[in-house]
Amino acid sequence: MRCLHLARSAAERFGLEGVAVPLPGELDRNFAIGGHVLKLHAAGTDPGWLDLLDAAMEHVAARSPGVATPHLVRALDGSRRVAVDGGFARVLTWVPGTPWGRLPAPPGAEALRHLGRAVAGLDAALADFDHPRLDRRLRWNMLGAADLRGAAPAATPVLESFAAEVLPDLRELPAQAIHNDANEHNILVGQDGLVSGLIDFGDVCRAPRVCGLAVACAYAMTGLDVPEREILPLVAGYHAVAPLDPHELALLPALIRTRLAMSVAMAALQHAEQPDNAYVLISQRGVTALLQRLGVAASELERLRLRAACGYEPVPHARAVRAYLATADAGPVCGSPLDDAPAIDFSGHGPPPGGGPALGRYLEDRRLYTSAAFEAELAGERRTLHLGVDIVLPPGEPILAPLDGIVRDAKFRPAAQDWGGVVVLDHLTPDGTRFHTLYGHLDRASTERLPVGRALARGATIGHLGDERENGGWAPHLHLQLLTTDLGRGADAHGVGTLAERDVWESVSPDPNLLLGLPHGLRADPPRAPTDLRAARRASLSRALSLAYGEPLEIVRGAGARLYDERGRAYVDLVNNVAHVGHAHPRVVAAAAEQMARLNTNTRYLHELLVTYAKRLTATLPDPLSVVFLVNSGSEANDLALRLARTHTGSRDVLVLDHAYHGNLSSLIDISPYKFDGPGGAGRPEHVRVARLPRRAEDAEDVGRLARPGAFIVESLPGVAGQIVLPDGYLGSAHAHARASGAVCIADEVQVGFGRVGRTFWGFELQGVVPDIVTLGKPIGNGHPIGAVVTTPAIARSFETGMEYFNTFGGNPVSCAAALAVLDVIADERLQAHAARLGRNLKQRLEALTAPQITDVRGEGLFLGVELTDADHATAAVEHARRQGVLLSTDGPRRNVIKLKPPLVITEADADRCVKTLDAALAQRP
Numbered sequence: 001m002r003c004l005h006l007a008r009s010a011a012e013r014f015g016l017e018g019v020a021v022p023l024p025g026e027l028d029r030n031f032a033i034g035g036h037v038l039k040l041h042a043a044g045t046d047p048g049w050l051d052l053l054d055a056a057m058e059h060v061a062a063r064s065p066g067v068a069t070p071h072l073v074r075a076l077d078g079s080r081r082v083a084v085d086g087g088f089a090r091v092l093t094w095v096p097g098t099p100w101g102r103l104p105a106p107p108g109a110e111a112l113r114h115l116g117r118a119v120a121g122l123d124a125a126l127a128d129f130d131h132p133r134l135d136r137r138l139r140w141n142m143l144g145a146a147d148l149r150g151a152a153p154a155a156t157p158v159l160e161s162f163a164a165e166v167l168p169d170l171r172e173l174p175a176q177a178i179h180n181d182a183n184e185h186n187i188l189v190g191q192d193g194l195v196s197g198l199i200d201f202g203d204v205c206r207a208p209r210v211c212g213l214a215v216a217c218a219y220a221m222t223g224l225d226v227p228e229r230e231i232l233p234l235v236a237g238y239h240a241v242a243p244l245d246p247h248e249l250a251l252l253p254a255l256i257r258t259r260l261a262m263s264v265a266m267a268a269l270q271h272a273e274q275p276d277n278a279y280v281l282i283s284q285r286g287v288t289a290l291l292q293r294l295g296v297a298a299s300e301l302e303r304l305r306l307r308a309a310c311g312y313e314p315v316p317h318a319r320a321v322r323a324y325l326a327t328a329d330a331g332p333v334c335g336s337p338l339d340d341a342p343a344i345d346f347s348g349h350g351p352p353p354g355g356g357p358a359l360g361r362y363l364e365d366r367r368l369y370t371s372a373a374f375e376a377e378l379a380g381e382r383r384t385l386h387l388g389v390d391i392v393l394p395p396g397e398p399i400l401a402p403l404d405g406i407v408r409d410a411k412f413r414p415a416a417q418d419w420g421g422v423v424v425l426d427h428l429t430p431d432g433t434r435f436h437t438l439y440g441h442l443d444r445a446s447t448e449r450l451p452v453g454r455a456l457a458r459g460a461t462i463g464h465l466g467d468e469r470e471n472g473g474w475a476p477h478l479h480l481q482l483l484t485t486d487l488g489r490g491a492d493a494h495g496v497g498t499l500a501e502r503d504v505w506e507s508v509s510p511d512p513n514l515l516l517g518l519p520h521g522l523r524a525d526p527p528r529a530p531t532d533l534r535a536a537r538r539a540s541l542s543r544a545l546s547l548a549y550g551e552p553l554e555i556v557r558g559a560g561a562r563l564y565d566e567r568g569r570a571y572v573d574l575v576n577n578v579a580h581v582g583h584a585h586p587r588v589v590a591a592a593a594e595q596m597a598r599l600n601t602n603t604r605y606l607h608e609l610l611v612t613y614a615k616r617l618t619a620t621l622p623d624p625l626s627v628v629f630l631v632n633s634g635s636e637a638n639d640l641a642l643r644l645a646r647t648h649t650g651s652r653d654v655l656v657l658d659h660a661y662h663g664n665l666s667s668l669i670d671i672s673p674y675k676f677d678g679p680g681g682a683g684r685p686e687h688v689r690v691a692r693l694p695r696r697a698e699d700a701e702d703v704g705r706l707a708r709p710g711a712f713i714v715e716s717l718p719g720v721a722g723q724i725v726l727p728d729g730y731l732g733s734a735h736a737h738a739r740a741s742g743a744v745c746i747a748d749e750v751q752v753g754f755g756r757v758g759r760t761f762w763g764f765e766l767q768g769v770v771p772d773i774v775t776l777g778k779p780i781g782n783g784h785p786i787g788a789v790v791t792t793p794a795i796a797r798s799f800e801t802g803m804e805y806f807n808t809f810g811g812n813p814v815s816c817a818a819a820l821a822v823l824d825v826i827a828d829e830r831l832q833a834h835a836a837r838l839g840r841n842l843k844q845r846l847e848a849l850t851a852p853q854i855t856d857v858r859g860e861g862l863f864l865g866v867e868l869t870d871a872d873h874a875t876a877a878v879e880h881a882r883r884q885g886v887l888l889s890t891d892g893p894r895r896n897v898i899k900l901k902p903p904l905v906i907t908e909a910d911a912d913r914c915v916k917t918l919d920a921a922l923a924q925r926p
Contacts, residue, residue: 634777
C-alpha cells in the first residue's frame with residue numbers, strides 16, 4: 001500500500017491521472033498509469049546511471065530508429081526526475097504492444113526479420129551516442145562475460161571458451177553504444193504480428209554492435225524448434241539495415257551461446273542475492289535447455305548458414321577451389337567416354353537399370369529420396385537437391401582418381417537408399433586450400449582396401465562400382481561429388497541437400513563438371529520457392545531495387561498483353577510500355593533469334609541491318625531529324641543527347657520541367673527533379689534550371705525568364721509527373737523561348753513514342769513542333785535493350801570533334817533486327833490506329849466512372865492517367881486490381897495517379913476488364 005501511495009504522489013508531480021497498476025521489474029518498482037510508465041528507483045540509485053538512460057532515450061527519439069521506443073516525460077517543473085522516499089521517480093511514455101514472450105505461437109520468419117531490422121535501427125540510432133557513464137561496469141556487457149565463469153556449472157564451459165577463443169577477436173571490433181537487451185519481455189509486437197517497439201534502456205553500454213544482435217538472437221531462439229536455422233531471418237533483417245561484415249558473422253554463433261550462458265550465470269547470482277525476486281528468473285525458461293542443445297561450439301554448417309543469410313558466399317574458400325579446378329588438369333573418373341553420354345531426367349525416377357553410360361544432373365530436385373534418412377530438420381521438409389553428378393555404368397566398372405589425393409574416409413553403408421561403398425579423397429590447391437571429392441555407390445571391397453591416409457595418384461583406381469545388392473538398392477552408378485568442406489562428416493557427407501538452402505549446398509558442393517569438363521554441362525538449376533526467392537533477392541540484390549505490390553509477383557512468362565506467374569495464373573498487363581507490341585511477340589522473337597544465330601558484333605563493321613534500321617527510323621520523323629545514334633537504353637540516349645547539346649552550344653546548363661524523370665545515369669539524376677528533390681536526392685545542381693509543370697500554354701514564359709541554357713529537355717507527355725498532357729501550344733512557345741536563348745530542344749520520347757499516343761506516331765507531334773534532338777528507348781526493341789538518339793545534321797556535325805563515339809553494343813545487328821521487327825509489327829498490325837481508337841474509348845469509359853476519389857482522367861491514346869484524391873486510395877485500388885488479375889501502377893508527385901500504358905495489343909475485352917476492375921477497386925476501403 002505504501003508503494004502505491006508513493007506512486008500516486010509521484011504521478012501528481014508529473015501531471016498524470018489514473019490508477020497505478022504494478023508492473024514487473026528487475027531493480028525498479030514500475031507502474032502503468034495514464035498511458036505512461038512510472039518508475040520508482042530505490043534509495044541509493046546512481047543518478048549518473050539515470051542520466052545515461054535519459055540521455056540515450058532522448059538521443060534515439062531525435063533520430064527516428066524505425067521502431068517505437070520509450071520517450072522521457074519531464075515533471076511539471078521541467079525536471080527529468082523527482083525525489084521520492086530517498087530515491088527517484090521518472091516517467092516514460094507507454095509503448096503499446098504485446099511482449100514477444102507472450103505471443104500465442106512462435107514467431108514466423110517475417111516477424112523475426114522485422115525484429116532484426118528493429119534492433120539494427122535502434123543500434124544505428126545509438127551509433128553516435130556517447131556519455132561518461134557508457135563505460136560503467138555492467139554485468140550484462142558481453143565484453144565482461146568472462147567474469148561470470150564459475151557462477152553456474154551449465155554456463156562455465158561456454159564462458160571459458162569465450163574467454164579463450166572469442167574475446168580477443170571481439171575486442172578488435174569497433175565498439176559503440178548498443179541497446180543490449182532485446183529480450184522477450186522488452187520486444188513488443190503489434191496487431192500485425194511485427195515488432196512495434198523496443199523498451200528498457202537499462203543495459204545500454206558500449207560494446208561491438210554484434211553483441212546487441214547476439215542478445216536478440218539468443219532470446220528469440222528459445223521459442224524455436226530448429227533455432228540455428230530459424231533465426232536466420234533475424235540476422236538477415238539486421239544485415240539489411242546495418243550490414244554485418246564477415247568478421248562479425250564469424251563471432252555471432254559464439255556470442256549467442258555466450259549471452260545464453262551469461263543469462264544462466266546471472267540468474268544464479270541474482271537469485272542468490274535476491275531469493276524473493278521472481279523476476280530475476282523470468283527469462284530462464286528454456287534458456288538452459290537451449291544452451292545445452294546448442295553446445296559449446298557452433299557447427300560449421302551454422303556459420304555457413306549465417307553467411308548465406310547475409311548474401312556472402314557460404315564457404316569462404318569455395319571461390320578459391322572453383323578457380324583452381326577451372327584450370328586444373330583433371331583426369332577421367334572412368335574408362336568410358338562421357339562426352340556423348342545423355343543427361344537423363346531423374347527428378348521423379350531412379351537411374352535406369354544397368355548399361356550406360358548416362359548422366360544424372362547436378363542440382364536436380366528429385367522426388368525419389370523417400371527413406372527416413374532424407375528427412376530434414378524442419379517439419380515437412382526433405383532433402384531432395386542432388387549435390388553430385390550420377391554416371392550410370394555397369395557394375396564392376398573401375399573408378400579412377402581425377403586428381404592426386406589422399407584417402408580421407410572410406411565406409412560401407414549398405415542401408416536402403418544409402419551410399420553402399422563411399423570414398424572421400426582430400427586434395428590441395430597450389431595455395432594450400434583443402435577440398436574433397438566423394439565417390440559413392442562403390443562395392444564393399446573398394447572401401448576395405450583403402451586405409452585412411454593412403455595417397456592416390458591421378459589416374460589410380462579408387463575402386464569399382466557395386467551392384468544393387470551392396471549399393472543401397474540403387475541401379476549401378478557412380479555418385480561423383482565435389483566438397484569445398486565435408487562439414488566434418490567424412491564419408492557421412494550429405495549427397496542430397498535441402499532445396500530451400502540451395503545457396504549453402506551449392507557452395508559446399510560445387511558443380512562436379514569442374515572435374516568432368518563435359519561441354520554440354522550438367523546443371524539442373526531448379527526454380528526456388530517464392531519465399532526462398534524473396535529471401536535470396538534480399539540477400540544478393542540491393543534493397544534500392546524495388547518490388548511492385550505488397551505481395552510481389554513471380555512472373556515467369558508473357559504473351560501479348562498477359563503476364564503469367566509461377567502457378568500459371570494470367571494477369572492483364574496495363575503498365576508495361578516496354579513490351580510495346582506485346583510480350584514475346586513471335587515476329588520480334590524470331591527476328592532477334594535468327595540474327596543471333598547468324599552474327600552479333602559492333603558498329604565498326606558494315607552491316608545491312610544498321611543502315612536499314614536508321615533509314616526506317618528517320619522515315620518516321622520530320623525533317624531535319626535524319627542522323628541516328630544507336631545505344632542500349634533510354635537512359636543512355638538521354639545522356640548522349642546532353643553531350644550533343646553541350647558540344648553544339650558550348651553550355652552545360654540544362655532546363656527541365658518540374659517532376660521530370662529522364663533516366664538512371666548520374667548525369668540524368670542531376671536533371672531529374674523527381675529524383676534530386678525526392679528521397680535520397682542531393683537537391684538541384686547548379687547547372688540545372690527547373691521550370692514549373694505547365695497548366696496553360698502561357699506558362700512557357702518560364703522558359704524565357706530562366707538563365708540561358710544549352711539544352712531544354714522535356715518529356716513529350718510527362719510520365720512520372722502523373723501522365724500529363726501538355727497544354728496545347730505550350731511546346732511551340734517553350735521551344736521558341738529556349739531557342740531564343742541559344743538552347744537545343746530535346747524531346748524525350750522514351751515513354752510515349754512509336755504510336756502509343758494514337759493520333760500521331762510521336763508525342764511531340766501532338767504539339768506541332770519539331771525538336772532538335774529526339775531520344776528513344778523502352779518500346780524500341782519490345783524488351784530488347786536498345787535505345788536511339790536522332791538529331792539534325794548540323795548538331796551531329798558539331799559532335800565530330802575528333803573524339804570517337806563508340807558503343808560496344810549500341811547498333812548491334814541483333815538489336816537492329818528486333819527493332820526493325822517492332823516497326824514492321826506496328827505498321828502491319830495497325831497498332832497506332834488501334835491505340836487511338838481503343839484509347840479514346842477507354843478514356844471515355846474511365847471518365848464515366850462515378851467514384852468520388854477520381855479527380856481527373858487524362859492522357860492520349862494508350863497513355864492514360866486516373867488521378868485520385870490521395871495515395872492511399874490509389875495504392876489500395878492497385879492492390880485490389882492485382883488480386884483480381886489486373887496489373888496497374890501509380891505515379892505522380894503524390895503517388896496518387898493510376899497510370900495505364902499497356903502493350904498496344906490489348907483488346908476491347910482487356911479494356912472492359914480494366915474499367916470494371918478499377919470501378920470495383922475504388923469501391924473498396926483503402
